[in-house]
Amino acid sequence: MATITYQEMKLSPQVWMLGALMGAFIAAAAWAVWFVEHHGHIVTGMNNQTVWGLPHVFAIFLIVAASGALNVASIASVFGKTAYKPMARLSGLMAIALLAGGLAVLVLDLGRPDRILVAMTEYNFVSIFSWNIYLYTGFFAIVGAYLYVQMARGVSPKTIRILGTVAFVWRLALTTGTGSIFGWLVARTAYDAAIMAPLFIAMSFSFGLATFILVTKLLCAITGREFGPLLLKRMGNLLAVFAAAVLYFTTVQHLSNLYVAEHTVVETFILRTGGMITMLFWVAQVALGGLIPILLLFHPRLNKIPANTLIASLLIILGGFAQLYVIVVGGQAVPLDIFPGYEASSSFFDGAINSYTPTMVEWLLGLGGIALALALTGFGAVALRILPSTLSDVQTASGST
Amino acid sequence: MKLPAINFSKKPGEMNRRDFFKSGAAMATVTLAPGVTLMAFGGDANAAASSANRWGLLIDVNKCASDCTACVTACSDENGWENTGNPETDAQWIRKVDLKDNKTGYEVSLPVMCQHCDDAPCVDVCPTGASFKRTDGIVLVDKHTCIGCRYCMMACPFKARSFVHEKVTDQKSHAPRGKGTVESCTLCVHRIDVGGRPACVDACDATGHGAMVFGDLKDPESEISKMLSQYPSTALRADLGLNAGVRYQNL
Amino acid sequence: MVRLLASFLIWVALLGSCATAQTLDVPKALGDPHPEGNAFMRINHMNLMRHDRDQTMRLGNRDIKYSLKECVACHVVAGPDALPISVENERHFCRTCHEYAAVKIDCFQCHNSKPDPKVQIRLLGKVPDISELARYIEEVSE
Numbered sequence: 092m093a094t095i096t097y098q099e100m101k102l103s104p105q106v107w108m109l110g111a112l113m114g115a116f117i118a119a120a121a122w123a124v125w126f127v128e129h130h131g132h133i134v135t136g137m138n139n140q141t142v143w144g145l146p147h148v149f150a151i152f153l154i155v156a157a158s159g160a161l162n163v164a165s166i167a168s169v170f171g172k173t174a175y176k177p178m179a180r181l182s183g184l185m186a187i188a189l190l191a192g193g194l195a196v197l198v199l200d201l202g203r204p205d206r207i208l209v210a211m212t213e214y215n216f217v218s219i220f221s222w223n224i225y226l227y228t229g230f231f232a233i234v235g236a237y238l239y240v241q242m243a244r245g246v247s248p249k250t251i252r253i254l255g256t257v258a259f260v261w262r263l264a265l266t267t268g269t270g271s272i273f274g275w276l277v278a279r280t281a282y283d284a285a286i287m288a289p290l291f292i293a294m295s296f297s298f299g300l301a302t303f304i305l306v307t308k309l310l311c312a313i314t315g316r317e318f319g320p321l322l323l324k325r326m327g328n329l330l331a332v333f334a335a336a337v338l339y340f341t342t343v344q345h346l347s348n349l350y351v352a353e354h355t356v357v358e359t360f361i362l363r364t365g366g367m368i369t370m371l372f373w374v375a376q377v378a379l380g381g382l383i384p385i386l387l388l389f390h391p392r393l394n395k396i397p398a399n400t401l402i403a404s405l406l407i408i409l410g411g412f413a414q415l416y417v418i419v420v421g422g423q424a425v426p427l428d429i430f431p432g433y434e435a436s437s438s439f440f441d442g443a444i445n446s447y448t449p450t451m452v453e454w455l456l457g458l459g460g461i462a463l464a465l466a467l468t469g470f471g472a473v474a475l476r477i478l479p480s481t482l483s484d485v486q487t488a489s490g491s492t
Numbered sequence: 493m494k495l496p497a498i499n500f501s502k503k504p505g506e507m508n509r510r511d512f513f514k515s516g517a518a519m520a521t522v523t524l525a526p527g528v529t530l531m532a533f534g535g536d537a538n539a540a541a542s543s544a545n546r547w548g549l550l551i552d553v554n555k556c557a558s559d560c561t562a563c564v565t566a567c568s569d570e571n572g573w574e575n576t577g578n579p580e581t582d583a584q585w586i587r588k589v590d591l592k593d594n595k596t597g598y599e600v601s602l603p604v605m606c607q608h609c610d611d612a613p614c615v616d617v618c619p620t621g622a623s624f625k626r627t628d629g630i631v632l633v634d635k636h637t638c639i640g641c642r643y644c645m646m647a648c649p650f651k652a653r654s655f656v657h658e659k660v661t662d663q664k665s666h667a668p669r670g671k672g673t674v675e676s677c678t679l680c681v682h683r684i685d686v687g688g689r690p691a692c693v694d695a696c697d698a699t700g701h702g703a704m705v706f707g708d709l710k711d712p713e714s715e716i717s718k719m720l721s722q723y724p725s726t727a728l729r730a731d732l733g734l735n736a737g738v739r740y741q742n743l
Numbered sequence: 744m745v746r747l748l749a750s751f752l753i754w755v756a757l758l759g760s761c762a763t764a765q766t767l768d769v770p771k772a773l774g775d776p777h778p779e780g781n782a783f784m785r786i787n788h789m790n791l792m793r794h795d796r797d798q799t800m801r802l803g804n805r806d807i808k809y810s811l812k813e814c815v816a817c818h819v820v821a822g823p824d825a826l827p828i829s830v831e832n833e834r835h836f837c838r839t840c841h842e843y844a845a846v847k848i849d850c851f852q853c854h855n856s857k858p859d860p861k862v863q864i865r866l867l868g869k870v871p872d873i874s875e876l877a878r879y880i881e882e883v884s885e
Contacts, residue, residue: 129529133657138580142645142655180629202640202655202672203848206620213620218644246625277613277732278649318620427662429604429728437604437653439584540801559876634800635853661829663855665812670853685805 095177097242100314106469109313113466118483119253120459123452124199136449140440141423145449146200148415149457151427152298153193153464154227154269155291156411157261159299161186164241164264168255174322177479183238184471185303185464186262187231192464193293194227196456221269226265233258242476266295273418280354281361281422286347290340298411300326301404306468308401310478320397321486327400331388334407338381341414344425356426360444361417368421371413378408420447513632515569546629547679548709548737549693550716550725551602555703561588566695567605570680572664573654583654583669585677586692603692603704606631606652606677607728608737614644614653625673629709629737630679634674638673644650645674649729650677709737768775773816785840792850811850816858825878829857 100106127134163182167175191440198204214221237254270291271284302324311318348354355485361372384403387393396402408451424445429435435442472478553686563584564606568574573583586605586677587590592598608631614623622637623644633644645653653676660670666682669675674735680690687720719741726743727736777784791809798804818836822828828835830851833842837856841848850856860883 104620131658132655133578134582135696138657139582139584139645139654142582142642202642202674206637209637210641211619213637215616215618215621217616218619218643220617220641224619237694272643274619275645278647291586375644429650430589432593432595433595435591437587437589438579438586439589440580441587441589441604441651472558486735514789540798624801626801628803632800636796637798660853662857665815665859667853668853668855673853681803685803 097180097478098314098480098482099362099474100310100469100478102473103313105313106473110466110469113462113469116351116455116462117459117466118176119455120199120462124204127200127456134450135453136447138242138447139454140445141420141447142312143419143423145416145420145453146196146456147484148164148412148419150193151269151440152412153189153196153417153421153460154460155266155295155415156298156302157186157193158230158266158269159191159295159297160189161258161262162296162299163303164237165259166254168237168252169259174325178303180238181225181239181307181310181468181472181479183234183241183258184475184477185468186234186239188464188471189302190227190230192460192462195241195463196460201285201455205219213219215265219268219275223265223268223272226261226268226368230258230261230265233261233352244274261459262295263292266292273422277459278427279422280348280351281418281425284344284347286340286344290337290344293333293409294414295339297407300333301411302415304330304404305401305408305463307482309466310472311482313440314478316478317483319425319482321484322482323396323397323400327388327394327403330400330404330407331385334388334403335382335387338377338385341377341381353428353431353435357422358427360425361421365421365424366469368417368424372417372421376410378418379406380405380413381407384410384443387415394399423447516663520622522657540628541630541685543627544710547684547707548608548629548707548736548739549679549690550705550707550715550719550739550741552703552741553602553703555701555743556588556600556602557587557699557701558590558599558703560699562695562699562701563603563692564588566691567677570664570683570691571667571678572662572669573659573675576658583656583675585652585654585675602740602743603717603726604650604652605692605738606648606679607650607734608679610735610737612734613647613649617643617647619643626681630681630684631676632681633674633676635668635670635673635675635722638675640672648676649732649734667687678741767839767843769820770820770834770836772818772836810855812859815854815856819858825866826882 135144146374161182163175164179164186166172167179167182198207201207210224214224216222233254237251237258240251240254269286270288274284274287276282306322308318308323345358348358361368363369365372384406387399387403387406424447426440426442426444427434430443503551506731510715515530527564528604534737542654563632564584567586571585573585576582586603588601589597589604601612608625608629609626609693612631614622616626618624618638619641619644620635620639622639623631624634625631642655645655653674654675656669656671658671663669667675680688693704693706696702705719709717711717712721720739723741725739725741781786792811792814795807795809796811798807799810819827820832820836821836822832830838830848832838834844835856837848837851860879
């Protein structure tokens with residue numbers, strides 16, 4: 092029985108260059124934050140009609156992917172699949188890093204980010220946002236502890252299993268909380284639905300695993316460690332199931348909305364008349380982010396090619412961004428229906444479809460969040476024994492402990 | 493003599509019981525008759541907002557003229573928000589909405605502002621409790637605690653809230669407002685607290701239209717309560733069950 | 744290691760010696776001095792403000808001893824044109840101490856750092872001379 096060895100990632104010139112690249116994006120994001128802070132949100136594309144925009148799309152993607160990235164460790168610890176065991180530490184590290192990146196974008200987009208301490212000391216527990224603050228900080232603590240017990244000597248497998256289960260349940264609560272931010276809004280017909288929470292859970296499984304596959308492959312490529320094709324295929328099969336689940340919940344969401352008379356306007360907009368939003372929905376989200384990856388991952392001949400699993404993961408991530416853009420921005424594009432039966436018009440854009448164009452500062456902030464997540468992952472892999480020395484199929488098949 | 497329950501502020505943490513007692517604020521009142529209260533503890537009965545009142549507005553849509561924006565101008569003059577030529581980012585605490593029935597062609601116009609809901613979604617979603625409802629029913633933003641997350645703007649069914657997108661200077665001293673926080677109609681609390689009426693109501697009266705009535709919804713003898721009991725009225729998006737303090741007649 | 748520690752301590756001491764007791768040029772206020780005394784106010788003004796803001800904001804209690812409006816009105820500093828200066832100007836009353844103490848003032852992001860002309864005139868309590876009156880009328884009627 093082969094035991095797994097974990098090795099730090101060596102600081103090769105390639106790693107330094109990637110680190111510098113991430114640093115450049117983080118610096119650009121820091122500048123963007125200062126710029127918005129100094130001039131006010133007028134320099135962004137967000138306004139009183141499109142209240143949340145591109146930064147929130149990035150932030151929510153990262154947060155959702157974070158809870159999904161932890162899945163790999165959960166599959167090993169909670170569901171006992173030993174083939175996933177070597178990746179459990181990286182899974183924990185990535186979960187923390189992705190959540191940190193997402194929260195950084197979210198907090199730095201606040202109108203008063205200097206008041207983050209107020210947000211952490213004054214709570215309104217009717218608000219899911221307040222609960223989320225605890226869920227997010229608790230996630231850091233629990234996954235941190237989970238990572239610690241995996242790496243410490245002399246910890247019984249039972250402890251690891253218990254912490255892994257707690258982390259798994261906590262992440263489900265966290266993602267439910269994130270989905271409920273939208274699902275519990277009675278005011279907006281695009282959001283007010285119980286399905287938002289399960290949809291976000293499905294998205295977290297899918298986007299999280301796709302992100303994990305890509306980042307693991309990248310780290311293996313940099314360090315020259317093998318990522319076994321059979322293991323990759325196995326994860327690809329699982330990813331296909333998750334992507335199908337996302338398509339399922341999306342279908343149910345939109346079909347249900349089509350039957351609710353009040354929701355027809357927003358559905359027509361997203362599915363047919365929304366211009367760029369409609370394109371993003373059908374082409375980016377459904378086709379590129381759903382149907383094509385599922386084909387690549389399920390087709391018996393296509394899924395034997397390892398590159399296809401990676402392509403599918405990338406497409407799922409891009410489709411995921413599109414899906415969140417449609418949810419966040421598309422959902423706000425349709426005006427509130429305050430006067431049913433009337434056409435409304437006013438100086439405050441009642442009755443008008445809202446357009447939104449993100450500005451460069453918003454792109455910089457969002458990309459900076461991704462760079463922060465990747466930089467933290469890299470930093471953890473360099474400083475700690477996170478990355479297994481190999482993920483070859485021989486190693487995996489021998490039932491490593 | 494039964495003392496009604498003490499209404500503590502909704503914000504947890506900062507004001508505990510001891511602070512509240514030490515402040516000497518009006519703690520409990522006993523209502524002998526509408527509008528007449530007996531102070532059970534020290535302090536001035538009129539000093540603080542009281543749950544014996546619930547302030548509201550009644551707007552008669554028939555009396556509202558489609559080309560008149562007196563209420564909007566009065567509000568912006570009173571509270572210091574202004575039209576800088578960027579309607580997408582400018583704050584608008586109140587606006588005139590022009591409606592056209594798409595089946596019959598009937599046209600009407602009316603002012604829309606914060607509806608001061610009893611069960612306000614903006615209060616429910618605020619993570620810090622900055623969006624709160626005062627005991628007398630007025631929904632406000634405590635800008636000391638607002639972190640500018642704009643969740644309340646997502647949650648408001650009436651699009652009543654605005655975000656301040658730019659630096660503000662020369663604020664009215666009775667209506668502080670600043671960059672990075674969210675704001676909306678305050679029902680002119682600074683006027684109500686000294687026995688006045690909102691600026692929009694005064695302005696509407698001054699034009700002669702008299703479409704807006706302000707008063708205490710809990711006082712059966714007030715003009716607004718009498719009109720509400722005599723003529724049919726409706727709240728906007730009544731199906732949401734928010735029990736708004738602003739009601740519309742002839743809509 | 745010891746040399747590093749020693750040089751660090753010397754550096755700190757040098758820094759400390761730079762901060763010799765300065766006499767701050769605090770502008771005189773318009774009205775009567777606080778009965779509690781300046782020392783009390785220096786130490787507690789932030790607590791008073793924080794307590795009173797909750798009283799007014801949350802409870803609607805405007806019957807409080809010191810309102811921010813009155814603080815700003817009484818502690819007004821006139822610029823060269825005899826009009827009040829805002830917190831942007833370094834001679835603003837609050838800035839004289841806050842700059843020295845390096846404590847950021849958050850109030851004036853939302854509150855006006857200049858007094859409402861009506862409040863200020865009331866506090867002046869004296870009959871303004873013709874040119875001051877004319878200037879005030881001109882300002883108010885803009």
